[in-house]
Amino acid sequence: MRRRWAAALLGLATALALTACGGNPPGVDGGIADDWKPMAEPRPFVPESGVCHASAVESGYRAAYAPVDCAATHLTETVHVGTFTGDAAQGDSPWRPGSRQYRTAFDDCGDKADAFLGGDWLGARLSINLVLPPAEAWSGGSRWYRCDLAEVRSLDDTSMVSREGSLAGALAKPSPLRYGCFNPRTKDGVVEEMVPVACDKPHRSEFVGIWTAPDSSYQAFIEGDEKAVHRGCQRLIAAYAKVPNDGDIQYRTGTIYFSPTAPEWEQGNRGVKCFSWDSTRTLNRSIKGGGPKLLPVR
Numbered sequence: 666m667r668r669r670w671a672a673a674l675l676g677l678a679t680a681l682a683l684t685a686c687g688g689n690p691p692g693v694d695g696g697i698a699d700d701w702k703p704m705a706e707p708r709p710f711v712p713e714s715g716v717c718h719a720s721a722v723e724s725g726y727r728a729a730y731a732p733v734d735c736a737a738t739h740l741t742e743t744v745h746v747g748t749f750t751g752d753a754a755q756g757d758s759p760w761r762p763g764s765r766q767y768r769t770a771f772d773d774c775g776d777k778a779d780a781f782l783g784g785d786w787l788g789a790r791l792s793i794n795l796v797l798p799p800a801e802a803w804s805g806g807s808r809w810y811r812c813d814l815a816e817v818r819s820l821d822d823t824s825m826v827s828r829e830g831s832l833a834g835a836l837a838k839p840s841p842l843r844y845g846c847f848n849p850r851t852k853d854g855v856v857e858e859m860v861p862v863a864c865d866k867p868h869r870s871e872f873v874g875i876w877t878a879p880d881s882s883y884q885a886f887i888e889g890d891e892k893a894v895h896r897g898c899q900r901l902i903a904a905y906a907k908v909p910n911d912g913d914i915q916y917r918t919g920t921i922y923f924s925p926t927a928p929e930w931e932q933g934n935r936g937v938k939c940f941s942w943d944s945t946r947t948l949n950r951s952i953k954g955g956g957p958k959l960l961p962v963r
Contacts (some may be wrong), residue, residue, distance in 0.1 A: 708719060709807040712796075718813065721825055724759070724799040725811055735831040741794060741813040741862045742832055749808040752843035758804075759797040768933030771795050774812035781814070783837025787875045787936040790817050790842050791832075792825065793930065800827055820844065820859045820923065820938075844872035846951065849942065856921060859940075867947040869922060874901040875936040882932040895920045898939035906941070906952040908960050917960040918952070 712725055718799035719737035733739050748754075760767040774793050777948040778786045786793065792815050798807035814832055815825040835842055846864040849856050862868045876897035878886055898920040903910035908917055919942040925934040943951055945963075952959060 705754075708935070709798075709802065709805055709809075711809050712743065712746055712811050714743050717742045717831075721794050721813065721815065722796055723794075725796045725802075725809075726799050727802070736829060738827050738829055740825050740827050741815045743811055744814050744832075745778075745812040746780040746809050747812070748774055749810065756764055756803075760798050762928065762931035762933075764791060767795070769934040770810045772796075774810075777812055778814050783834045784843070784876065785836070786814070787798065787938070788844055788872065789836055789933075790819065790844070792817050792823060792860055819861070820847075832866045844938070846871045846949070847940065859921075864951040865949060867949060869944065870940045870942045871948075871952055873898070873905040873939050873941055873952075874912065876901055876922070876939050878924070878935045878937050880935065884929050886924070886930070892923055894924070894937060897937065898922050901939045901943045902941050902952075905954075906960055907954050909957070913962045916962045917957075 667748040670775065671798050674904075693962040710727045710730075712730060713732060714720065715735075717735040717737070718737055718741045719731070719733055722729070732743075735742055739790075747770060749760075749766065749770065753760070756766070760770070771793070771861050773793055775786065777794055778791075782789075782791075794815060796811035797887070798811055800810060816828050816832070817823045846862050846863075846866075846868040848862050848868050848872040849870050850858040850860060855925040859870070876895070878897075881889070899914050900910055902908075902918060902920065903914055908914060920941045921940040923940075925936065948959075950959075
């Protein structure tokens with residue numbers, strides 16, 4: 666087949682040469698080398714923002730890129746596509762969790778997600794998945810990063826769940842995605858499950874905000890001063906419930922906190938979820954703004 670194809674090309678060239686000997690029509694110079702338009706410079710693939718995906722990925726392979734309408738059933742939603750620049754664009758391979766460049770991109774995703782949602786994504790049943798180009802695409806010049814947002818099952822089970830409809834503005838108003846009130850199930854002083862309940866129903870715990878842990882290794886954080894974490898949550902409770910932030914706050918309510926997992930910590934997540942906790946009584950309203958009357962010293 667290779668020889669027959671070469672012969673066909675040679676025959677075509679001979680025919681063109683013979684035609685050229687007989688003269689050229691007006692406006693034709695007889696040369697073809699200068700008649701081709703210059704080819705466009707090839708550009709690396711860049712994903713789109715504002716689209717949804719049926720599955721979650723870590724590397725954005727072009728061949729597997731198949732965005733879907735966000736009105737249809739999907740698992741993740743791309744809320745932003747950024748670009749590594751400066752020294753962050755100089756690596757030989759895509760940045761890995763734990764690196765400064767990866768964390769910077771993850772922080773940017775968090776900021777963009779907050780703006781997209783109209784509220785703090787850490788205070789809701791949501792997760793952020795940072796997607797980077799595969800190694801071969803990075804070698805070819807791709808320097809984008811994709812911020813994918815997803816709904817998760819619960820505070821205890823952070824597996825992603827499929828949904829329909831965009832998350833745009835989801836936290837700008839009351840939403841079932843937001844953490845609210847809970848009835849913790851405990852055993853031997855350990856919280857085994859946080860059962861969500863409406864705040865106007867009997868409950869013992871309530872989400873009050875996010876405390877940002879100091880920047881350290883995950884091991885240092887886990888083995889560090891647990892009391893410092895509780896004190897951070899107590900400050901949030903005091904501001905949320907409008908009670909004095911003093912030594913008596915520990916006699917008004919207890920605290921429960923959920924720290925980031927090791928993989929989340931490596932991504933750059935330092936947000937500790939803080940909750941009030943009363944083991945001796947139930948409430949039928951939110952403690953927000955309740956003041957000392959609702960949370961007396963006991």
